[in-house]
Amino acid sequence: MKSCYATRGFLACADPASELTLGEPFEVLDQVGRSLPSLLLENDARDYLLKVHVPDWPYINIPDDLWPQACLYYVRLGFIASGYINQVGQPACHALPTNLARPLCKIATLLQRPPILSYDGYALYNWKRFDLKKPVELGNIDTLQNFVHLYDEHWFILVHVEIEALAADIVDAVVGLKATLNKGPQDLTAKQVDSALDRVAVAMTKIIQVLQRIPDKMSDDLYFAKFRPYIGQFKDVVYQGVNIEPISFRGETGAQSSIMPLLTEFMKIPHQDNKLTRHLYDMRQYMPHDHRLLLAEVRAMQDIKMCASDEKFDAVLELMACFREVHYHWAIKYIARRCNDQQGTGGTPFMRWLKFLIEETRAHKCDGSHGTVVA
Ligand code: HEM
Numbered sequence: 001m002k003s004c005y006a007t008r009g010f011l012a013c014a015d016p017a018s019e020l021t022l023g024e025p026f027e028v029l030d031q032v033g034r035s036l037p038s039l040l041l042e043n044d045a046r047d048y049l050l051k052v053h054v055p056d057w058p059y060i061n062i063p064d065d066l067w068p069q070a071c072l073y074y075v076r077l078g079f080i081a082s083g084y085i086n087q088v089g090q091p092a093c094h095a096l097p098t099n100l101a102r103p104l105c106k107i108a109t110l111l112q113r114p115p116i117l118s119y120d121g122y123a124l125y126n127w128k129r130f131d132l133k134k135p136v137e138l139g140n141i142d143t144l145q146n147f148v149h150l151y152d153e154h155w156f157i158l159v160h161v162e163i164e165a166l167a168a169d170i171v172d173a174v175v176g177l178k179a180t181l182n183k184g185p186q187d188l189t190a191k192q193v194d195s196a197l198d199r200v201a202v203a204m205t206k207i208i209q210v211l212q213r214i215p216d217k218m219s220d221d222l223y224f225a226k227f228r229p230y231i232g233q234f235k236d237v238v239y240q241g242v243n244i245e246p247i248s249f250r251g252e253t254g255a256q257s258s259i260m261p262l263l264t265e266f267m268k269i270p271h272q273d274n275k276l277t278r279h280l281y282d283m284r285q286y287m288p289h290d291h292r293l294l295l296a297e298v299r300a301m302q303d304i305k306m307c308a309s310d311e312k313f314d315a316v317l318e319l320m321a322c323f324r325e326v327h328y329h330w331a332i333k334y335i336a337r338r339c340n341d342q343q344g345t346g347g348t349p350f351m352r353w354l355k356f357l358i359e360e361t362r363a364h365k366c367d368g369s370h371g372t373v374v375a
Pocket residue numbers: 159160163211214253254255256257259260261280324327330331334335343344345346347348350357
């Protein structure tokens with residue numbers, strides 16, 4: 001897919017497609033996708049869904065001009081598959097029927113990703129603008145696909161989308177420095193590094209303000225009981241018609257967004273290697289392929305700490321820590337207060353390690369002060 005890091009960050013260059021235009025047989029996916037929130041209220045939704053004739057992706061690859069179509073095809077199928085397996089109020093299910101499993105696996109292979117709905121399908125490709133002349137921001141965007149008839153779910157997704165749009169400046173600043181370094185490290189001036197850090201800081205400040213808006217239109221009760229279960233993991237699921245052995249995949253989580261991993265690699269924050277940070281690293285498999293490649297390139301970039309002014313370097317770390325702190329409070333409000341097992345969306349003991357991440361972000365500052373420790 002074509003990336004426009006400077007203007008769009010990790011969102012695609014073009015706005016997502018909002019309907020499938022691959023031919024009449026594909027209309028069924030739009031129809032079932034749009035009806036999914038109603039279907040999932042019915043006890044016999046699984047009976048209905050396993051009879052839907054889902055046409056295979058019609059090409060052996062993804063032609064350049066059809067990327068938005070391929071993404072929407074994956075969004076619709078990914079939502080339907082997760083709705084089928086994780087339907088609220090129904091017994092656990094460990095078999096995805098052939099009519100859904102085969103086409104989902106085929107498009108997932110072409111997208112070079114696991115066959116489950118991830119952050120890309122849930123947020124990055126799942127929005128439209130009301131007014132194309134206005135920015136990608138709350139108030140001007142809506143979702144294309146949902147699990148439930150609750151605006152709270154739209155809001156949850158759309159907050160992520162605006163954050164991704166705001167991150168364009170971060171991605172552009174980092175990619176710009178990377179390009180200068182590629183020409184020759186001697187070409188990199190302290191002024192360029194500081195100016196990139198300033199851009200990151202301005203964008204992070206706006207991102208934190210948007211993250212703080214989560215409770216404006218999202219109830220913690222509804223999130224936890226009504227729509228969070230749908231983005232849960234697939235545990236020991238047989239993809240019928242594809243493989244006989246049960247297989248497990250992580251659920252959708254903001255940990256599959258590339259923004260914080262990009263900044264972590266750029267700032268070279270030495271997070272301790274443990275089971276939990278390995279989980280975060282594992283989340284990269286669920287990111288779009290070109291984002292994974294960019295993360296690897298930024299990981300290989302020279303450390304800019306020595307070239308930066310202490311004040312600007314520390315300001316970015318403090319903003320990252322603030323983002324993680326606000327986020328930590330949402331994790332408490334929306335999840336931890338309600339369950340005993342402290343398991344995150346991806347099946348991790350997240351409270352402990354979300355806290356480590358905040359502390360380690362501050363510990364990397366030049367001034368050596370660790371700031372506030374989360375209570
Ligand atoms: C009610 C709102 C939210 C809740 C309850 C929540 C919950 C969680 C949980 C439980 C994890 C642990 C990951 C896992 O279990 O796999 C996580 C990680 C993460 N989430 Fe969220 N999240 C929320 C909103 C967001 C938003 C809006 C973003 C913005 C992109 C985001 C970005 C992240 C990131 C980057 C991580 C990895 C940890 C880090 O790097 O600090 N989350 N989230």
